Amino acid sequence: MTLYGVGLGPGEADLVTVRGKEVLENADVVYSPGRLSRTVALNHVDESKIGDLDFPMTKDEEKLRAAWKEAAAEIAPNARDGDVAFVTLGDPNVYSTFGHLRRTIDAFHPEVELEIVPGVSAVTAFATAMGVEIEAGAGLSLREAASGASPTGPDRMILFKVTDAPATHEGLVEAGYDVTYGRRLFMEQGETIVTDDPEDIDERDYYTLAYAEKEDLEVEQATAAFADDESGSEDATTDGEPVTDGGTLVDLERAEGREGGDCGGHR
Ligand SMILES: C[S@@+](CC[C@H](N)C(=O)[O-])C[C@H]1O[C@@H](n2cnc3c(N)ncnc32)[C@H](O)[C@@H]1O
Numbered sequence: 001m002t003l004y005g006v007g008l009g010p011g012e013a014d015l016v017t018v019r020g021k022e023v024l025e026n027a028d029v030v031y032s033p034g035r036l037s038r039t040v041a042l043n044h045v046d047e048s049k050i051g052d053l054d055f056p057m058t059k060d061e062e063k064l065r066a067a068w069k070e071a072a073a074e075i076a077p078n079a080r081d082g083d084v085a086f087v088t089l090g091d092p093n094v095y096s097t098f099g100h101l102r103r104t105i106d107a108f109h110p111e112v113e114l115e116i117v118p119g120v121s122a123v124t125a126f127a128t129a130m131g132v133e134i135e136a137g138a139g140l141s142l143r144e145a146a147s148g149a150s151p152t153g154p155d156r157m158i159l160f161k162v163t164d165a166p167a168t169h170e171g172l173v174e175a176g177y178d179v180t181y182g183r184r185l186f187m188e189q190g191e192t193i194v195t196d197d198p199e200d201i202d203e204r205d206y207y208t209l210a211y212a213e214k215e216d217l218e219v220e221q222a223t224a225a226f227a228d229d230e231s232g233s234e235d236a237t238t239d240g241e242p243v244t245d246g247g248t249l250v251d252l253e254r255a256e257g258r259e260g261g262d263c264g265g266h267r
Contacts, residue, residue: 005092007119011187013043129185165198
C-alpha cells in the first residue's frame, strides 16, 4: 500500500486539487505536521482520521533526525497495511517538511511505496494574489529572507520566510528593488495582506512572502500597446492582423504557433 505526500495548496480548502481530495478521502490515516495543515485537511476528512505528529521547534539536527525517525516509525506500519497521507501546505516538494519524511522512509522503511500529489504552491499562487504577471521568458528566483535578510542578484525574486519585513525592505530598496509583500495569501485562517509598505506587516508572521523586482527592469509586451493606444480598437486587433508594438510589427498568430502550448507567449 502507499504513503501519499499530499500538497494542500496555500490554505483555502477549495484550492486542494481534486486528486488530493480523493486521496485524503480514501486514506486510512491523514498525518499532519502542523496546526494550519490540520485545519485545511479537516475540511476534507473527519477528525477521527487525523494523526498528529509532534515536531520540536529546533535547528538541532540530532533532535530533528530523532523526531523524523519517530514519525516514520509511526507512519510506516500503517502505510504497509493500507493507504495513508501526509499533508503539507503548498506543494510537498517545495521548501517542505515532506522531504525529511521521504528521506527517512527511504532509509529505514524502503518497503513503503511513496507517491506525491502536487499542490498549488505559494511560489505560483503569489502571482495571482498580488496581481503580478511573470511573463513568458522571464527569470524568477526563489530565496529565503528570514530574520531581516535581503538576498539580492536576480532580476525577479520570491522571498519566503519574511519575518522582519522592515529590515528586509531596507536592504532590497538599497539594492534597487521594488518590493511587494503578501501575507496569508489564499488562506482562510488569519488576515490576508498585500502591501508595498513593510510597516503594515512589521509584526512577525511566518506566512509572509515578498516579491522583489529590479526597479529598472524593462519589459516589452506586444499587447502592452493596447494600454497606450488612443485610437481605440481600429489599429489594435488580435484577429490575425498585425499588431503594432512600439513600431515593431508582430503577427500574433504566427508568434503563437512558434511558441506553442499553454506556456508560450510573446514579448
Ligand atoms: C517552508 S515554506 C513552505 C512552502 C510550501 N511548501 C509551498 O509550496 O507553498 C513556508 C514559506 O512559504 C511562504 N508561504 C507559504 N504559504 C503562504 C501563503 N499562503 N501566503 C504567504 N506566504 C506563504 C511563506 O514565506 C512561508 O514562510
